[in-house]
Amino acid sequence: MMRRRSIYMLVAATALSSCEYNVENEGMVIDDSCEPTISYTATIQPLIANNCMPCHNGDGNIPDAPDLTTYAAVQSRAELVKEVTQSRRMPKDGTLTDTEIAAIKCWVDGGALDN
Template identity: 65%
Template structure:
């Protein structure tokens, strides 16, 4: 009887602890949600992609699961995913985007991912 009670207590505590999981991975990431000016693909996004993404996303097949981001069409078709992975800082792998650059990507996507 004592063992069963102990088992139930452990199950209940384990369930409570699992339900209270706290994701601290992105705790200190502060991305500006305000988009004051229109973000340009050619002046802002394309240079960011060329510097930060081309080592893996250059279409040469070295990274088979990395989509080719050399054209506007490819970037535009993945705009939502690009916003998500940069805001969560899963990409770029070297993690060297500034908060302002991450905000610019978010704004460009939120503004319709225009070819401007």
């Protein structure tokens, strides 16, 4: 009798746990769309040049501002560039549009290619 009761409890617990419903995601629209390949040369490099070069130009005038003047420098810090633009900590003047921030994210997520 005790064994049968344990089996029923196990079956009931399994059935209930398989009915999990995640309310947090209800109604959320996740836009995870990226162009197949965001071009570093055509898209990312101009964004860096126009928005980051006042501080990240390698002249040493601003302490702890990494030099972002080359592809290799940007690529080596790609995840950091993505994080600081997504959080809007950079650029300091907040001039990037949502579209530009999304382009940086897509470029980094796509492998930060030199294309």
